[in-house]
Amino acid sequence: MKQKLSHLWGRDGTKSVLASLISIVIGMAVGALIVVLVGLLNPSMGPSTMWEGVRLVFGGLFSTGRDAAGQLTFGFNSTNLGNMLFRATPLILTGLSVAVAYKTGLFNIGAPGQYLMGTAATLILALSIPSETVPPALIWLIAFLGGIAAGAIWGCIPGLVKAYLNINEVLACIMTNWIAANLVTWLFDKGSLFEHLQNTVENTKTAYIYKTSFNGVETSKMGLDLIFPNSQVNGGIIIAIVIAIAMYILMNKTTLGYQLKACGANRHAARYAGISDKRNIVLSMAIAGGLSGAAASLYYLSGNTEFFWSTYQTLPAIGFNGIPVALLAVSNPIGVVFTGCFMSMLDIVGLQLTNLTAYNEYITDVIIAVIVYLSAFSLVIKLAISGGHGRKKRAAELTAADAASPPPGGESPDAGNPTAEKGGEEA
Amino acid sequence: MTFLIQQTLIYAVPLMIVALAGVFAERSGIINLALEGIMIFGAFAGVLFVNLTQQAGVFSAAKEANDWIALQGFMLLAMLVAAILGALFSLLLSFASVNLKADQTIGGTALNLLAPALVLFFIRIIANQNTLQMYEGDAASWFMIRKANFGFGRNDDMGFLGETFVNRTYLATYICILLFVVLSILLYKTRFGLRLRSCGENPQAADSLGINVYKMRYAGTTISGALAGMGGFVYALTTANCASTGDVAGFGFLALAVMIFGNWKPGNIAAAALLFGLFKYIAASYSSIDINGDGVFFLAELGISGHLYRMLPYLVTLVVLAFTSKKSRAPKAEGVPYDKGKR
Numbered sequence: 001m002k003q004k005l006s007h008l009w010g011r012d013g014t015k016s017v018l019a020s021l022i023s024i025v026i027g028m029a030v031g032a033l034i035v036v037l038v039g040l041l042n043p044s045m046g047p048s049t050m051w052e053g054v055r056l057v058f059g060g061l062f063s064t065g066r067d068a069a070g071q072l073t074f075g076f077n078s079t080n081l082g083n084m085l086f087r088a089t090p091l092i093l094t095g096l097s098v099a100v101a102y103k104t105g106l107f108n109i110g111a112p113g114q115y116l117m118g119t120a121a122t123l124i125l126a127l128s129i130p131s132e133t134v135p136p137a138l139i140w141l142i143a144f145l146g147g148i149a150a151g152a153i154w155g156c157i158p159g160l161v162k163a164y165l166n167i168n169e170v171l172a173c174i175m176t177n178w179i180a181a182n183l184v185t186w187l188f189d190k191g192s193l194f195e196h197l198q199n200t201v202e203n204t205k206t207a208y209i210y211k212t213s214f215n216g217v218e219t220s221k222m223g224l225d226l227i228f229p230n231s232q233v234n235g236g237i238i239i240a241i242v243i244a245i246a247m248y249i250l251m252n253k254t255t256l257g258y259q260l261k262a263c264g265a266n267r268h269a270a271r272y273a274g275i276s277d278k279r280n281i282v283l284s285m286a287i288a289g290g291l292s293g294a295a296a297s298l299y300y301l302s303g304n305t306e307f308f309w310s311t312y313q314t315l316p317a318i319g320f321n322g323i324p325v326a327l328l329a330v331s332n333p334i335g336v337v338f339t340g341c342f343m344s345m346l347d348i349v350g351l352q353l354t355n356l357t358a359y360n361e362y363i364t365d366v367i368i369a370v371i372v373y374l375s376a377f378s379l380v381i382k383l384a385i386s387g388g389h390g391r392k393k394r395a396a397e398l399t400a401a402d403a404a405s406p407p408p409g410g411e412s413p414d415a416g417n418p419t420a421e422k423g424g425e426e427a
Numbered sequence: 428m429t430f431l432i433q434q435t436l437i438y439a440v441p442l443m444i445v446a447l448a449g450v451f452a453e454r455s456g457i458i459n460l461a462l463e464g465i466m467i468f469g470a471f472a473g474v475l476f477v478n479l480t481q482q483a484g485v486f487s488a489a490k491e492a493n494d495w496i497a498l499q500g501f502m503l504l505a506m507l508v509a510a511i512l513g514a515l516f517s518l519l520l521s522f523a524s525v526n527l528k529a530d531q532t533i534g535g536t537a538l539n540l541l542a543p544a545l546v547l548f549f550i551r552i553i554a555n556q557n558t559l560q561m562y563e564g565d566a567a568s569w570f571m572i573r574k575a576n577f578g579f580g581r582n583d584d585m586g587f588l589g590e591t592f593v594n595r596t597y598l599a600t601y602i603c604i605l606l607f608v609v610l611s612i613l614l615y616k617t618r619f620g621l622r623l624r625s626c627g628e629n630p631q632a633a634d635s636l637g638i639n640v641y642k643m644r645y646a647g648t649t650i651s652g653a654l655a656g657m658g659g660f661v662y663a664l665t666t667a668n669c670a671s672t673g674d675v676a677g678f679g680f681l682a683l684a685v686m687i688f689g690n691w692k693p694g695n696i697a698a699a700a701l702l703f704g705l706f707k708y709i710a711a712s713y714s715s716i717d718i719n720g721d722g723v724f725f726l727a728e729l730g731i732s733g734h735l736y737r738m739l740p741y742l743v744t745l746v747v748l749a750f751t752s753k754k755s756r757a758p759k760a761e762g763v764p765y766d767k768g769k770r
Contacts, residue, residue, distance in 0.1 A: 038552060107532055109680075161745065167752045170460075171684045175741040178677065182741075186734035312737055313676065324540060327533050360551045365544030373519070373537035377529035 016330050019381040027371035032057050053359045060349030082231020084344045089236040092340035093295030094322025096247050097288040099331040104284035105264035110173030111292045112319025113180035114151040118293030120184045121150030122300050126212040127197050136216045147297030148290045155289015163278035181312050188309035209307040218303025236298035248333040260284050324372045429590050439704025441662040444603045445682035446696045448654035455647025456627040458762045460535025461520050462655045463679025464542030468516045469656025470663035471546040473509035474671040481562035499598050502570045506657050513656015514649045521648040525641050528764035547673040559671040572596050599661045611693035627758035630765045640765045706740035
């Protein structure tokens with residue numbers, strides 16, 4: 001037993017998880033510290049508000065509002081938990097999108113654009129196919145697959161220009177993001193092909209597209225609404241988790257995944273070994289794009305979300321938030337599920353802070369940023385875990401050896417491995 | 428034509444200076460993905476400075492004394508404040524990537540997340556809304572250079588050059604262009620520049636010749652942070668009416684694109700930024716462009732959707748790159764943490 005434990009302790013994966021957890025704890029502590037500092041410097045807040053803020057930063061998920069005496073109460077809150085799962089769904093998928101590309105040595109900053117294309121395709125399909133003649137379940141499936149396809153096609157573009165024209169994928173992704181933002185706005189704008197999808201029934205708000213439930217299409221709740229009543233949760237979270245598991249199997253148990261990772265570790269060595277690096281770059285970006293498209297599909301097919309179509313000046317934050325989700329999970333598909341949930345939990349915490357105290361939701365963004373910043377030097381934290389400076393060299397050799405040959409346990413080998421990035425950067 | 432040149436410059440100059448910021452970091456071997464975040468932070472710092480000095484009544488005093496040189500001086504001070512805070516903010520990136528040998532992409536992403544979050548958090552507490560604006564008046568009325576400043580009447584003609592490059596412009600634009608030239612010379616014609624660039628190509632060789640790679644990389648990212656912070660404020664001043672919203676419309680990333688587009692060389696970057704600025708201008712005002720002054724709005728009459736014009740800057744960049752990028756070459760050692768013991 002003891003031997004087993006020490007084996008578990010010695011594994012790289014365990015240390016990655018621990019390093020991430022330490023980052024999270026420090027990040028939350030920094031958030032609490034800022035809350036305290038602002039409370040001290042701002043005379044209108046006082047120590048009781050400050051203490052409430054700190055408690056909400058750590059336990060906002062279980063906040064149940066205020067009781068009659070005006071005190072904060074905590075307990076099981078099905079609305080918060082359900083909404084957390086609902087908001088986690090697209091985050092998990094965009095996180096996967098960034099993670100898969102990262103494993104292939106590509107930095108997919110194009111998730112927002114792929115997400116937008118997925119959104120447009122999903123909404124157009126879900127709202128245009130007549131639900132009188134086609135069963136809604138089939139429309140749902142078509143719209144879901146359509147969203148994935150649109151995202152995948154959009155992801156292909158940076159992949160293609162990277163592989164065949166040597167255009168840096170970060171640049172191509174930024175360009176395609178803004179092209180997508182303009183294209184989607186164009187699609188729904190006045191005088192365009194899909195102008196009739198603009199919501200004119202509930203015209204309290206302008207520039208929104210109909211909810212998909214308008215056409216009777218929405219994701220099945222799969223019984224989750226019974227566990228988490230009064231929340232937005234639906235079956236999307238289950239689909240997202242299934243996709244995450246599928247990506248784990250694809251990346252770690254199949255030849256394709258091995259080829260993708262080989263290209264990520266060293267593109268030229270992979271080509272020397274007979275792996276078509278160009279094909280794999282395009283494929284990796286297509287998969288990444290498809291995942292971002294799926295994120296959009298699941299988010300908008302829920303039936304109670306609306307799309308603000310005039311989006312040419314802003315890119316969707318969910319796309320960018322995939323980056324911290326993936327980084328915190330050191331690009332491990334299973335880890336992404338947990339970090340996605342964690343990020344959406346911080347979202348809920350932010351909402352509670354805004355609703356219940358004088359603080360605002362941006363404090364949670366600060367927490368996320370600090371966590372990502374700390375995860376950048378997870379290698380240092382890992383070294384500290386394994387025993388400080390004396391064993392620095394040995395640990396560095398260990399990680400290098402780990403990266404060279406995948407351990408039998410199937411744990412992802414290149415957590416924090418700097419070579420994973422090199423392949424993508426030398427263009 | 429006058430309007431075209433002015434507007435193109437307004438878009439191109441922040442891009443140019445922030446792209447140069449990227450060059451300084453990458454030439455020293457650090458990928459500065461945080462340009463966007465530093466811009467946001469710099470814009471906030473500059474706007475806050477302007478807001479606070481306005482509250483202190485300094486601005487109105489200068490205006491009453493009709494002392495426009497003092498007003499321009501305040502603007503320069505605000506630019507300086509933005510630059511200093513941008514440099515300070517960028518130390519977070521240098522510390523992570525030089526001292527702790529962290530992944531630079533992740534560090535940069537963290538700064539990009541941190542800047543808008545911090546800025547919005549404080550704006551919400553300071554201004555109780557999501558925008559921090561000037562305390563009174565708008566940017567143009569305080570800072571724009573006008574004919575009247577040079578003793579011209581409202582209807583006097585300053586000639587083509589005067590109308591284009593003096594009337595209704597911002598001094599900040601020219602300061603940036605001047606800095607761009609000076610710093611490009613610094614990077615290519617001085618000993619310091621050569622040393623800095625050598626750290627981005629082959630740090631081991633540089634170290635063997637007695638150059639302190641860590642110091643050079645700190646210098647590179649700090650100059651980068653200062654320029655990006657200043658660029659952020661200039662962007663806010665000239666295009667966003669001196670308001671800080673925790674957002675610079677993706678200009679930091681666009682600057683990154685301009686930098687890659689310009690192949691990490693100042694001359695090419697200036698050209699790329701001007702091209703991009705021109706298309707940005709076309710996108711913003713295609714319906715009112717009168718190219719040869721005969722009252723015919725050619726672009727509007729083509730009947731092409733405005734959305735296409737808005738897409739053009741990005742499409743053109745991709746197409747131009749498709750033809751030029753085969754030769755594109757990043758600094759060799761960028762993104763690789765320098766480890767003395769490594770061969």
